[in-house]
Amino acid sequence: MLQCIFLLSDSGEVMLEKQLTGHRVDRSICAWFWEQAISQGDSFKLQPVIASPTHYLFQVVREGITYLACTQVEMPPLMAIEFLCRVADVLSDYLGGLNEDVIKDNFIIVYELLDEMIDNGFPLTTEPNILREMIAQPNIVSKVLSVVTGNSSNVSETRPGATASCVPWRTTDPKYANNEVYVDLVEEMDATINRDGVLVKCEIYGEVQVNSHLSGLPDLTLSFANTSILDDVRFHPCVRFRPWESNQILSFVPPDGQFKLMSYRVKKLKSTPIYVKPQLTSGGGTCRVDVLVGIRNDPGKTIDSITVQFQLPHCILSADMTSNHGTVNILANKTCLWSIGRIPKDKAPSMSGTLVLETGLERLHVFPTFQVAFRVMGVALSGLQIDKLDLKNLPNRPYKGFRALTRAGEFEVRS
C-alpha cells in the first residue's frame, strides 16, 4: 500500500504531491531523498528501493523526472515499481512526452489521472484506454472543440462501462473509415564479446508491437512460422492462453491503438551481424588503440546507424583518434564516439590513435569496454517470422502491414 506519491523535477523541486491515505507524508522526505541522490552523484545510481529513517521509498526516474513513492507498510516492491513505471508511461502517453514544463502546465490532468489510477494506496487501473474514457486528453483537437462548442469540460460526460465489458482493455465500439492493423517485430540484440574475441553471450529480446485501428470488436489470430526458437514469452492480458499452449497461435481481441502484444526472449544465438575488434597495446606512457569493424554475418539487409563508443579511463590525459570512415568525437564526459553509419563496400572501417597516460604510468591497467550500436531494418535477427494474421468479425477487408527491425541492445566488446 503506497502512502504518497511525489513528482520531483531534475533539480529536486517537488512538482506534485499526491497523498493517498490518511497518514500524511511530510514533504521533508523529498529533501532527505534528494540529499541521498546528490551524495551518490547521480540519482540513477541510487537504488530503486531505499529505506529512509521514516519511510520506505521507491523511485523511478524517467526523462529527468523522479517518481517517488513512500510507504511504511510491507508490500511487494515490484508492484510499487511496476506501478510507478506505468504512471510514467501513462503520463507521457497522455501529455505527449514528458518534461518539467509539461507536468507543470498540466498538473490538473496529472492529479486527475493519479486519482483514477490509485485509490487509498492500492492501484486501480493503469489501462490507458479506460483512463482515456474518463479523462480527456489535453490535445489541440479538444481545445479547438471546446472553443467551438463552448463546452469547456475536458471530461467526457458520462463514464462508459468499459470496465464492465468482457474486454476491459478495449474502448467500446470505435469506428474507423479505414480499418488497418500493423504488426511490428522489434528486436534488441544483447551480446558480450570478451577479451579474446569469443562471443560469451548473445541473446535477443523481442517485442511484437501492434498498432490497431479496427472498428467494432475484431478477433485476431496471429501465427508464426517458427515458434520453437522462443525461449520464454510474456503476453498482453488480451492474449488467450489456451490456443498458444496447444498450437502456439496468438488469439486476441486487440486494444485500440498502439500496444505491446507479446515479448519474448531467444537465447544462445551463435553469431552477430557485425564484428568489432579492438586492440590495445600500451607501453612507455602511451597506449595505441586500433579498432576494426566489419560484417561478420550478412543479414541480407543493410546494417546502418553503426556507432562504437568507449569511455576513456580516468588516467588518460589526452586522446588522438582518427578513422578512415565516419567521424570520431571525444565528448565532454570523456567518451569517445565513432559514428560509422553504413559499412562501405570497398573498405573495412577502422579507427586508430594513441592515448597519452598520466605521467608516471607506464602501461594502461584498466581496459575500456566498447559499446556498439547498429540497426537492421526489415529483418528480425532471431529468425522469428510471422506466418499469417487472420481477422474475424470485421465488416470490410482491413489493411494489414508487417515490419521488422533489429537493433543492438547491450552489445559490448571488451578489450
Add this chain to the structure above:
Amino acid sequence: MAPPAQSQRSPSPSQPSGKGEVSDLKSQLRQLAGSRAPGIDDSKRELFKKVISYMTVGIDVSSLFGEMVMCSATSDIVLKKMCYLYVGNYAKVNPDLALLTINFLQRDCKDEDPMIRGLALRSLCSLRVANLVEYLVGPLGSGLKDNNNYVRTVAVMGVLKLYHISASTCVDADFPAMLKHSMLNDSDAQVVANCLSALQEIWSSEASSSEEASREREALLSKPVVYYFLNRIKEFSEWAQCLVLELVGKYVPSETSEIFDIMNLLEDRLQHANGAVVLATIKVFLQLTLSMTDVHQQVYERIKAPLLTLVSSGSPEQSYAVLSHLHLLVMRAPFIFSSDYKHFYCQYNEPSYVKKLKLEMLTAVANESNTYEIVTELCEYAANVDIPIARESIRAVGKIALQQYDVNAIVDRLLQFLEMEKDYVTAEALVLVKDLLRKYPQWSQDCIAVVGNISSKNIQEPKAKAALIWMLGEYSQDMHDAPYILESLIENWEDEHSAEVRLHLLTAVMKCFFKRPPETQKALGAALAAGLADFHQDVHDRALFYYRLLQYNVSVAQRVVDPPKQAVSVFADTQSSEIKDRIFDEFNSLSVVYQKPSYMFTDKEHRGPFEFSDELGHLSIGAESTASSQMLSELAISSVTGHASQSSLAIDDLLGLGLPVAPAPAPSPPLLKLNSKAVLDPGTFQQKWRQLPISLSQEYSVSPRGVAALTAPQALLRHMQGHSIHCIASGGQSPNYKFFFFAQKAEESSTFLVECIINTSSAKAQIKIKADDQSASEAFSTLFQSALSEFGLP
C-alpha cells in the same frame, strides 16, 4: 549536479511568496462566487488552477477555504475536481470549515452522473475529519448499493477510509458485512477486489479485539472463498490479481490434488505482461510446494525462464527488484541455475548495485562444470573501470576458490592478479591468497614464490598488509628474507596506524623467531619493546603476554603461538540459514530487497496483514490457555503419562477403533514420559518448527466419537492437555481444524512439535511430528495417537 531541493521555493518575481497574492485571489474568487454569467467557468478554472498550483508549490492557501467552497457550486467537472482536491488537502487542518463542504459534497453524491457521484463520495471520505463521520454513513450506504460499478468501487474504498477515521462507526453501521456480501456477489471485478483489500485490512486490525473478526479473517482463507477468487481471476485487473494471488499464497490446501489444481489454473499468469503478477504467482507456487521436495524443484525449473525474461525486459528499476528475488532463489538452489550462469554476467552499463547482486549469484552457481568460464569472466572485471566492482569480482574469485575442490586454475588466476601491479588488485588478492592458504596449505610453495616478490612498501591497505604479514610469519621457513622484511616493518612501527597490522606483526615475528631464531632475535626484541610501549591496549597486552610467555618457557610459547594447524574446511557463513528461510517466507516483499527478514526493519504495527508470526498468534486461544492447561493437568492426571500409552492401546484394540497406519509395536517401546508442565513460547515454537526436519508424517483415522466431540477446537485442546501434550495454536472451522501441539520429555528439555490437521468429514487426522530427539519421535507418535484415539470417550 543540481542544487539540493528546498522544501519551499525562494521568493522570486514570478512566484508569489506572501499574503499579497493570496488575498488578491481571495477577492477575485469572491467576485466570481455569486456570478452566473456565461463563460464564468473558464475564469473560475484559471483561478482555481492558480490556487492549486500555489498549494502544490507548498504555499499555504488554506485561508481561501470559504471562498473556494462558495465557488464550488458548478456543473463543470474539472472545476469540481480541483475543488475536491483543494478541500481534501485542507479539510484535516480546518475541521470547522470542512463542515461547509459537507453540504455540496452530499448533494453531489446524489448527482445523476455516476462519475460525479463517485468523485464526490471519494472526496467526502477523504476529508478525514473525525467529527464529520456521521455524514459519511448515509452516502456510503447508498454508494454501496449504487447501480453503477464506478460508484461502488469508490464506496468500498470509502468504507475503509471511514474505518480508519472511526472504526466503531464503521462497524456499527454493519459495513463489513455489507462488504462481505458484495465481495461474494458483485458482478464487477474491481468492486470485488476492493472489498477484499478493505476487508483484509479491517478484519486483521479488528481481530485482536473481536473473536468474530478473527473468525471472519480466517474465513477469507477458507477453501470456498479462495476458490471463488481463483475462478474469477481472469476478470480482475492486473493489480487486483496481485491482491488475489497474495491471498492464495496464504491458503493451506488440505490435499495434494488441490495444489496441482491451483497451479494448473495459475500457470498462465507466469506469462503475464505485468511483472508484479508474475512474481506474485511465483510466490504462490513456491509456498504451495514447500513440503513436496521434488515438485518444489520442478517449480524452480518452471519459474526460471519467466524470471530471467523479467530481468532482461523491464526498466533498470524493475530488473533490480526482480534480480533481488532471483538472487534469493539462486542462493537457495544454486544447482538449478548453474547452467544459466551467463545470465548473471555483468554488463558495462549496469548500476553497481545490480553488478554486486550478479557477482554474488555467479559465486553461488559456480560448480565443477562452469567454474572455469565464470572465473575467466570475473577476471575480466578485475580490469574494470569501476574500482569497487573490480574489488568485488576478485573477492568473488576467491570465494569460488574456497568452495571448490579443484582450485588448480583459480590459483593461477589469483597469482596473476598479484602481478597486475594495481594496488587495489594486489591488496584484494593478498587477502584471498591468505584465506586460500588456510584452506589449501598444499599450495603454499606456488603462492609463496609469488608473494615473496611483492614489496611490502607498495601495500597500504591494512587488511592486505596484515595478510602479507601473516604469510611472512606462517611461511617464514620458506621465504628467504622473511626475517628481514619483518625487521624493516618493525623499524617503521611508529608509522603503522592500524592496530590490526601491529597485532599481526607481533604474532608473525614470534612465529618467525621459532623457526629461525638467530636471524629474528633482534627483530623480536624490537617488536616486543615497541609493543609494550604501544598506546593501543590490545597491542600492548599481546606484547606483554608474549614477553611473559617467552620468559616462562620458550617451547610452551611455541605451542601456544605457533601450533601445527589444521586446514580450515568451511568458513563461517555470515547469514544464518534461519534468517534465509525467514526471508524466503517473505518472498515478494521488501525483505528480499533488503536481504533482511521484516522483523529486522519494520515495526510490528506496520507489517503486512496475515503474517506467519501473527498467524500462530491469531490461530487462537491455544497460547493463552497454556497456563490454565498446566493447572488442569496437575489437578487431573498427573501420572498418566507412561502407562497411558499402553493401557489405551489395549482399549483401542478392544473397541476396534482402527489405527491401521502405525501398527502398535509389539516389543514395548522405550517408555516415554512427558513433562506435564512443559512451557514453550510461540516464538521459540516457530523458530524450532522452521529449523527441524519432519521426523514423522502420518495419517490416521479419528474415531466417529472423536469427530462428534470435536465441535470446537477447545475440546480437543483440553483433552490433549490431559496427556501432557500442549497446544500452542489452533484454528479452523468444521470440517477442517488445524492444531499446533508441543510436548517435552519429562527428564530432559527435548521437545516434540506436532502439526495436526483434522478433517471431520473424512474422519482423518494428518500429523507431522518434528523432534529435537529424532529417535524418540516414533514413541511419541504412538503416544500422541493413543491420546487422540481416546478423545470423545466418556
